[in-house]
Amino acid sequence: MKNSDQFSRRDFVKLGVAGATVGAFTLGGWAFTEFIVDEGTTDTWHKSVCRFCGTGCGVMLGMQGKKLTRIRGDENAHNKGVICIKGALLAELMKIPNRLLIPKIRKNGKLVSSTWEEAMQLVAEKFKSSIDNFGPDSVAYYGSGQLFTEESYTANKLFKAGIETNNVDSNARLCMASAATGYVQTFGKDEPMGSYEDIDHADCFFIIGSNTYECHPPIWERIRIRKSVNPNVKIIVVDPRNTKTAQQADLHLAVVPGTDLLLLNAMLYLLVKCQNIDRKFIDEHVQFMYEEKKVGFEDWVAFLDDYKPELVAEELGLSVKEIQTAAHWFGTSKASMSLWTMGINQRIQGVFLNNTLNSLHLVTGNICRPGATPLSLTGQCNACGGIRDTGSLSHLLPGGRFVQNEKDRNDMEKLWEVPEGTFSERPGYHAMELFQAMVDEKVKTALIMCSNPAQSLPNLNHYIPGLEKCFLVVADIFENTETANYADVLLPTALYIEKTGVLGQTERRYQLVEKLIEPPGSAKSDLEILVDLAERLGHGKLIKSKTTADVWDEWRKISAESKYDFSGITYERLKNECGIQWPCPDVSHPGTKRRYAKGDPFVEEGKEIQFYGKENNRAIVFLRPYIKDEEQLTDEHPFYLTTGRVIEQWHTGTMTDKISELKNASKRGKFILNPIDAHRLGITENDLVVVTSKKGKIEGPVSISDNETPGVIFASFFDSSFLINKIVNDQYDPVSKEPNYKVTAVSISKVKNTDI
Amino acid sequence: MELIEWVGLILGITGFILITSLAWMIKKYHRIKPSIKIMSLFAIFIAPLLSLVVANYHVFETSKEVKSCMGCHVMLPMGIDMLDSNSTSLAARHYRNNWINKQECYSCHKDYGLNGTFKAKADGYRHLLTYVTHTYKEPIKYRGEFNINNCLQCHEGTSVFMKVEEHEPVIENIKKGAQNVSCLNCHGLAHPSSLRRTPGHPDYKMLTSPFSMTIKTKPENEIRDLKFFLTHLILNEKPKN
Numbered sequence: 001m002k003n004s005d006q007f008s009r010r011d012f013v014k015l016g017v018a019g020a021t022v023g024a025f026t027l028g029g030w031a032f033t034e035f036i037v038d039e040g041t042t043d044t045w046h047k048s049v050c051r052f053c054g055t056g057c058g059v060m061l062g063m064q065g066k067k068l069t070r071i072r073g074d075e076n077a078h079n080k081g082v083i084c085i086k087g088a089l090l091a092e093l094m095k096i097p098n099r100l101l102i103p104k105i106r107k108n109g110k111l112v113s114s115t116w117e118e119a120m121q122l123v124a125e126k127f128k129s130s131i132d133n134f135g136p137d138s139v140a141y142y143g144s145g146q147l148f149t150e151e152s153y154t155a156n157k158l159f160k161a162g163i164e165t166n167n168v169d170s171n172a173r174l175c176m177a178s179a180a181t182g183y184v185q186t187f188g189k190d191e192p193m194g195s196y197e198d199i200d201h202a203d204c205f206f207i208i209g210s211n212t213y214e215c216h217p218p219i220w221e222r223i224r225i226r227k228s229v230n231p232n233v234k235i236i237v238v239d240p241r242n243t244k245t246a247q248q249a250d251l252h253l254a255v256v257p258g259t260d261l262l263l264l265n266a267m268l269y270l271l272v273k274c275q276n277i278d279r280k281f282i283d284e285h286v287q288f289m290y291e292e293k294k295v296g297f298e299d300w301v302a303f304l305d306d307y308k309p310e311l312v313a314e315e316l317g318l319s320v321k322e323i324q325t326a327a328h329w330f331g332t333s334k335a336s337m338s339l340w341t342m343g344i345n346q347r348i349q350g351v352f353l354n355n356t357l358n359s360l361h362l363v364t365g366n367i368c369r370p371g372a373t374p375l376s377l378t379g380q381c382n383a384c385g386g387i388r389d390t391g392s393l394s395h396l397l398p399g400g401r402f403v404q405n406e407k408d409r410n411d412m413e414k415l416w417e418v419p420e421g422t423f424s425e426r427p428g429y430h431a432m433e434l435f436q437a438m439v440d441e442k443v444k445t446a447l448i449m450c451s452n453p454a455q456s457l458p459n460l461n462h463y464i465p466g467l468e469k470c471f472l473v474v475a476d477i478f479e480n481t482e483t484a485n486y487a488d489v490l491l492p493t494a495l496y497i498e499k500t501g502v503l504g505q506t507e508r509r510y511q512l513v514e515k516l517i518e519p520p521g522s523a524k525s526d527l528e529i530l531v532d533l534a535e536r537l538g539h540g541k542l543i544k545s546k547t548t549a550d551v552w553d554e555w556r557k558i559s560a561e562s563k564y565d566f567s568g569i570t571y572e573r574l575k576n577e578c579g580i581q582w583p584c585p586d587v588s589h590p591g592t593k594r595r596y597a598k599g600d601p602f603v604e605e606g607k608e609i610q611f612y613g614k615e616n617n618r619a620i621v622f623l624r625p626y627i628k629d630e631e632q633l634t635d636e637h638p639f640y641l642t643t644g645r646v647i648e649q650w651h652t653g654t655m656t657d658k659i660s661e662l663k664n665a666s667k668r669g670k671f672i673l674n675p676i677d678a679h680r681l682g683i684t685e686n687d688l689v690v691v692t693s694k695k696g697k698i699e700g701p702v703s704i705s706d707n708e709t710p711g712v713i714f715a716s717f718f719d720s721s722f723l724i725n726k727i728v729n730d731q732y733d734p735v736s737k738e739p740n741y742k743v744t745a746v747s748i749s750k751v752k753n754t755d756i
Numbered sequence: 757m758e759l760i761e762w763v764g765l766i767l768g769i770t771g772f773i774l775i776t777s778l779a780w781m782i783k784k785y786h787r788i789k790p791s792i793k794i795m796s797l798f799a800i801f802i803a804p805l806l807s808l809v810v811a812n813y814h815v816f817e818t819s820k821e822v823k824s825c826m827g828c829h830v831m832l833p834m835g836i837d838m839l840d841s842n843s844t845s846l847a848a849r850h851y852r853n854n855w856i857n858k859q860e861c862y863s864c865h866k867d868y869g870l871n872g873t874f875k876a877k878a879d880g881y882r883h884l885l886t887y888v889t890h891t892y893k894e895p896i897k898y899r900g901e902f903n904i905n906n907c908l909q910c911h912e913g914t915s916v917f918m919k920v921e922e923h924e925p926v927i928e929n930i931k932k933g934a935q936n937v938s939c940l941n942c943h944g945l946a947h948p949s950s951l952r953r954t955p956g957h958p959d960y961k962m963l964t965s966p967f968s969m970t971i972k973t974k975p976e977n978e979i980r981d982l983k984f985f986l987t988h989l990i991l992n993e994k995p996k997n
């Protein structure tokens with residue numbers, strides 16, 4: 001008889017089948033879920049950088065085959081995954097139709113299709129004949145803070161060491177020159193000492209001349225988060241406009257345009273008076289100077305007597321109490337951080353303002369420690385790395401060297417292996433002089449790359465004839481830019497991830513953009529164009545690095561001979577890391593978060609702080625007097641016009657104004673007025689008005705908004721059908737040569753009949 | 757115990773009693789009376805079915821809880837960061853401000869509609885199997901794309917949302933069907949970055965230790981409960997580092 005307790009073979013099989021069934025269900029279910037939980041629309045993700053503004057956000061690019069389909073902020077980059085709407089729409093940028101696909105040459109007034117050979121041959125001939133007939137200073141290069149570093153470096157080398165002209169300048173002159181000069185004068189070296197990370201430690205933010213909310217949104221988000229986590233943090237915003245940044249401030253100081261140096265000096269006065277200065281820090285690290293002359297602490301204190309709040313408040317348009325509050329918050333916080341941009345730089349006293357902002361930090365010891373730093377926010381994605389660091393301006397040479405300094409010239413002649421005396425000791429034409437030289441027919445042939453001066457220059461009407469007279473070679477991605485209208489030769493270029501190169505943003509961080517797709521048509525990278533031009537002009541040996549990787553290595557090695565040493569930042573590292581901050585002298589160096597402080601490779605062992613850019617290791621506090629802006633209100637011009645960017649648009653809108661989401665959101669160019677002014681003038685929303693300055697007049701629609709303060713009219717410059725720069729003042733800072741875009745006296749009247 | 761658990765328990769006990777009595781009756785009477793048939797129908801089919809439904813419902817419901825998600829230690833950095841009053845992540849900000857005050861993970865991570873619930877559960881099942889079979893690697897990665905409709909379900913149409921003009925291009929992008937703008941682009945990381953969640957990173961220890969948290973915004977008992985749960989979890993299942 002079968003023992004019922006025995007486990008039969010049959011039972012075993014049954015159990016096995018049951019187990020297998022359960023297992024099959026489990027695994028089948030797993031496979032099923034693997035199948036139904038979708039992977040998203042991208043095949044691969046690539047680490048990259050946004051190509052628009054100087055925030056330099058790290059992005060992750062999602063590719064589907066050869067198409068860019070998704071953009072996400074890079075969570076591991078400095079921006080911690082936050083980007084703005086422009087960056088979020090980079091995929092749309094790459095889809096813009098009607099790119100320039102082949103070179104074009106102007107024949108009988110019309111641009112006609114050509115070949116690279118024909119176009120480049122013509123370009124080389126024109127350059128050669130200008131140089132032969134009128135000397136090397138009859139040609140020029142006008143570049144951009146949006147080219148890759150390798151491209152700007154090569155252009156600078158070709159023109160300064162090859163063609164032997166210092167006529168190398170760029171659109172960065174229009175946005176960053178005052179900040180760069182301010183840093184050089186105060187600390188001996190350009191570029192800031194602080195980092196974005198300081199935002200996470202600051203207790204007081206002093207934001208002046210920056211609409212951070214719209215122009216550097218991830219930075220604003222970081223400030224906002226800092227405040228939300230620590231509500232005691234104070235935000236002071238100094239801006240004539242009630243911008244979205246100002247609306248969220250704890251204290252908004254709506255100064256009269258052009259007067260804010262009075263405010264900075266008044267704050268310094270109060271800091272001294274209330275003993276909120278750091279005497280020990282001053283004694284150890286600071287030198288006072290009036291112009292070229294060394295002065296003492298007492299002289300500085302006496303100088304500030306002219307800026308008692310009671311004496312300046314009225315001209316500033318502020319109350320004494322407001323100035324006191326700002327000085328008190330700045331001086332008593334544990335760590336104060338200043339942030340500024342074009343509102344300070346694009347000014348007739350731009351350098352003085354930059355000096356004085358740096359002084360606020362030096363005299364209070366709010367510098368070189370977490371949260372305590374001045375930090376000038378950069379406009380373009382590569383104005384710092386590409387233009388300032390490579391010395392691609394008419395008065396500079398690479399690595400913080402100066403054209404006028406003999407030792408600097410000799411150093412660079414050795415490094416570039418050209419004979420002594422190659423460089424001219426005379427600075428070339430800076431941007432405003434360059435376009436004037438075109439008007440005066442002193443510059444006969446020019447190469448303009450990645451820039452749109454026919455829309456971005458102030459007092460446009462004056463400079464346009466120069467663009468017409470000069471033989472203009474324009475390298476761009478589109479044919480319908482304002483500048484392309486004046487091109488004699490138009491060269492199609494690669495855009496963003498259609499080429500490889502390095503971008504260097506605000507906080508000395510170098511980041512790599514890798515090529516992911518081929519450029520359309522026969523478009524080439526700007527570097528390829530420069531290398532080709534060098535060959536044709538007989539400078540092929542000088543421009544020996546012909547690929548981006550080779551140029552980078554050459555520049556990297558040259559940087560080791562300066563305090564800009566980034567020789568440890570190789571392409572290999574950049575491919576794997578989310579950017580590296582220089583100085584970075586070797587490949588194992590992690591980069592320098594805080595410059596001039598312990599941890600900076602140039603700070604001597606045992607020192608906590610060393611301003612090594614200056615011979616005596618002391619940063620300079622300049623006595624900078626306020627000079628009234630020439631643009632004063634009169635009966636004829638009773639309003640101030642100030643210009644700026646809006647969140648959706650990038651500069652002259654050549655790219656962003658072709659992306660429907662951005663175009664529709666920003667709407668068209670217009671004048672924005674305060675309701676009180678509008679009411680007084682009998683102007684209502686969408687009325688057509690004429691705004692007139694000493695430079696001319698333009699017509700446009702009006703929008704009425706509380707975001708403007710009475711007496712101030714705002715207009716943005718992205719719309720090519722609304723060329724606001726035609727009426728903007730073109731005076732410039734006497735030192736930095738940066739134009740005074742922010743202050744133009746104007747009148748406004750409703751259009752009855754069109755009289756333009 | 758919650759009501760649903762009581763119901764399950766009662767059903768289970770009832771089923772057990774019925775089956776035991778059924779076996780006893782069959783042994784005693786050697787035949788099946790109609791009353792036994794009804795009883796057996798209930799014991800063999802109805803009670804288990806009801807138990808299954810109740811159990812499933814219970815599992816479905818409890819798997820929506822934060823505790824359930826954080827049952828796997830790879831999820832600890834997300835949970836701990838969310839509870840941390842000093843964290844600036846989106847999850848922490850939502851939690852701190854009580855914008856979502858229960859089922860915090862599930863509320864954002866399930867797509868809306870029936871399909872969404874099904875997908876969330878399916879994904880949960882996938883997570884579970886990946887976890888128990890150890891076929892994952894830290895830092896774990898979100899599979900596919902986070903559906904921004906999950907954000908818009910709550911935010912779109914609110915006055916705060918509409919007031920922000922900068923949302924205009926986002927809405928246009930969504931309407932266009934391109935959907936390549938994510939809310940996270942402008943509003944920041946939902947959870948600690950993958951770098952910080954990588955074993956060996958200086959923040960990893962902190963992100964996997966409930967002792968590092970500062971929680972100020974929830975009722976005391978809730979905080980105690982969560983901390984206790986997490987501590988218990990960590991002590992029993994030490995994460996790799």
Ligand code: SF4
Pocket residue numbers: 050051052053054055056057083084085086087088215216217218
């Ligand atoms: S435009 Fe500027 S702020 Fe916006 S994503 Fe690009 S780099 Fe960042």
